Amino acid sequence: GRSLREGWQSMSSATVLVANRGEIALRIIRTARETGHRVVAVYAADDAQSPHVSAADEAVALEGVGAQAYLDVDAIIDAAQRTGATFVHPGYGFLSEDPRLARACADAGLRFVGPSAAVLEMFGDKASARQAAVNAGVPVLDATTTGVDEAQVAALLAAHPAGIMIKAVAGGGGRGMREVRDPAGIADAMRVCAAEAAAGFGNSEMFAEELCGSARHVEVQVVAAGTGSGTTALALGDRDCSVQRRHQKLIEIAPAQQIPDGMRVGLHSAAAVLCAANDYRGLATVEFLVTDNRFVFLEVNPRIQVEHTVTEEVTGCDLVGIGLAIAGGADYDALG
Secondary structure: OOHHHHHHOOOOEEEEOOOOHHHHHHHHHHHHHHHHOOOEEOOOOOHHOOOHHHHHOOOEEEOOHHHHHHOOHHHHHHHHHHHOOHHHHHOOOOOOOOOOHHHHHHHHEEEEEOOOOOHHHOOOOOOHHHHHHOOOOOOOOEOOOOOOOOHHHHHHHHHHHOOOEEEEOOOOOOEEEEEEEEHHHHHHHHHHHHHHHHHHHHHOOOEEOOOOOOOEEEEEEEEEEEEEOOEEEEEEEEEEEOOEEEEEEOOOOOOOOOOOHHHHHHHHHHHHHHHHHHHEEEEEEEEEOOOOEEEEEEEEEEOOOOHHHHHHHHHHOOOHHHHHHOOOOOOOOOOO
């Protein structure tokens, strides 16, 4: 097999289409060009003067304006084929977690820089992601199944009187989530969560889980690639993202402070095992809730994370380059 560096270098003449804009598009373009790749940008009509357009070797206009233009899977695939691209890098946001793009790339003979469509479907649903964690032996919170009714939520709250969290199975960003500590608030919380989830993600399904009060939010950066016998996943450290506003991270600290060595080893092992067990390829961030005496699985972000640069600063690794190398077929056989 090829090492990450060998895989990276061997595709130096490839063309990478960046299916994004703004900061992450510029970040991908920088690494791609530094390693000899040709880069294609795409842009909406109102982004024609944006920096990522001029930074690329070629730019393709998309129909429409605003964010909606970047969500057209067919247009992205067409742009990649017309410009001779080998790779499609979705960055974060937009289509990065959409299995439709990953599947369309596979069907068109393009290399999607990220995991397979099947993996995206599994980790894009919080309930199936939780089940994957259970199957991999990763600790989880007590929870209901999906499609819950008020009686099931009330039963969970009775079992955990300190509180529960109602969650949409799809999406993220803090939408479709409500804490409930009083049985009288269940109906209203479920109604609001369902409405937010339907509007934001097109899926109103929910589940409920116990509330892990006063927990820290710690995420583990994982790199996963194929080997001769399957998948190997490596944890490249962790980040504490407990300082949040409306479930949105404000500060990231790496490595997470004041975590006992044994617990840190457990966090890293759990994240790597979960990804390896599900034949993951590429970069992933596995998120956990951490208290003084335990940690539990929260979710997987199956893409490059917004906060990836924090890990790059403390490890010296170019995560964008590693992601491209894995998409190019690099494995871990010679990873130092």
